[in-house]
Amino acid sequence: MRHTNSILSKMTYMITASLRNRVVGILSIFLLFFSYAIPVFAEAEHGSNLDSIKRLNSMSKAVKQKNYEIIFVNTSTDSSANPSFQYIHVNQNGKIYAQLLSLEGIVREIILKDNQVSYKQQDRASFTMNSSRIVEVFPDIVFNDFKLLSQYYDYYPVGKARIANRSAQLIRILAKDRDRNSYVLWLDDDTxxxxxxxxxxDKNILLQQFKVIKLTPLTHTQSFLNDLQQQDNYPVLVSQDKITDASDFELSYIPAGFVQQSQSHIDYRHAEISSQLYSDGVFSFSVNVSKAHKKVKTYSLQKGSQIIFTTGINNNEVTIIGDLPLETIKRIVKNIHIKKQR
Structure with a gap:
């Protein structure tokens, strides 16, 4: 019996040792694999991020430098209307000429030449503004240095898709915090x-969509340029109101990456309005403070990505207009310090 127990003990020890050696071997292989795999995965993620930045910067360059015509629609989730437009863009020796034409309803035309944008409208007075681009076409996200924006956004290649009968690469631009909205872009493979x-x-709900129906690269542009030069020049819009750089309030909370673009104090029809504009290059918001002549009700309105939030602070009416999440706008309002008591 003792001999049998001794044999069983040795067999158990040998089996246990064998299993232990196999487990150790498997763990060693597992650890060895991950010691190489983790840097490889990290390098792959870093590489795809750099590739996305390169693609996005190529997009920004193409929009500004190439000659093309697009037919596109703008859709807002809170509107049943899907207006369509024709946009022609020509770069001639570094100078940009462009035309945006509404394809439905009342004819509206916007023309860019000589760094001036003219608005030709049938139902209201036509006018001209100083500007280097027609802002009603592409969202501001298009005109950025995406390497700089990577402080506040992550870029994820999603894959390939087909749109407007063309092959495209999808890239998701995801905000790193909840103070911003996010984008998904389809970039044409050829252009x-x-x-x-x-x-x-921030809740992953679609707010707005810009979608091209047809893209045509342009090779012959002289006829378009000749037509554009014959267009009437409209009066340049100049404000007659008194504007100064002074401001009656300060913000103690500003979302990371947002920088003040301007501030002004406007005497508009004997009503003083103090205003500040902020942007991170992708999204923007303005804060406007004026004297309240009666009790101000707190309310918010949203159209597409644009939110208008109004409330009362002491004897002042405060209005924020911006394409930020509502909770972020409320946080900005809570941190307004009004220096001048009216």
Whole structure:
């Protein structure tokens, strides 16, 4: 019996040792694999991020430098209307000429030449503003240095898709915090021009969509340039109101990456309005403070990505207009310090 127990003990020890050696061996292989795999995965993620930045910067360059015509629609989730437009863009020796034409309803035309944008409208007075681009076409996200923006956004290549009968690369631009909205872009494989741009809020709900129906690269542009030069020049819009750089309030909370673009104090029809504009290059918001002549009700309105939030602070009416999440706008309002008591 003792001999049998001794044999069983040795067999148990040998089996246990064998299993232990196999487990150790498996763990060693597992650890060895991950010691190499983790840097490889990190390098792959870093590489895809750099590739996305390169693609996005190529998009920004293409939109500004190439000659093309697009037919596109702008869709807002809170509107049943899907207006369509024709946009022609020509770069001649570094000078930009462009035309945006509404394809439905009342004819509205916007023309860019000589760094001036003219608004030709049938139902209201036509006018001209100083500007280097027609802002009603592409969202501001298109005109950025995406390497700099990577402090506040992550870029994820999503894959390939087909849109406007063209092959495109999808890239998701995801905000690193909840103070911003996010985008998904479809970039044309041949030209890098965006074929579709979806804007999502912090709850991943679609707010707005820019979608190209047809893209045509242009090789002959002289006829378009000749027609544009014959267009009437409208009066340059100049404000007659008194504007100064003074401001009656300070913000103690500003979302990371947002920089003040301007501040002004306007005497508009004997009503003083103090205003500040902020932007991170992608999104923007303005804060406007004026004297309240009666009790101000707190309310908010949203159209697409744009939110208007109004409330009362002491004897002042405060209005914020911006394409930020509502909770971020409320946080900004809570941290307004009004220096001048009215």
């Amino acid at each position: 890098s021009i965006p074929l579709r741009i979806d804007l999502y809020n």
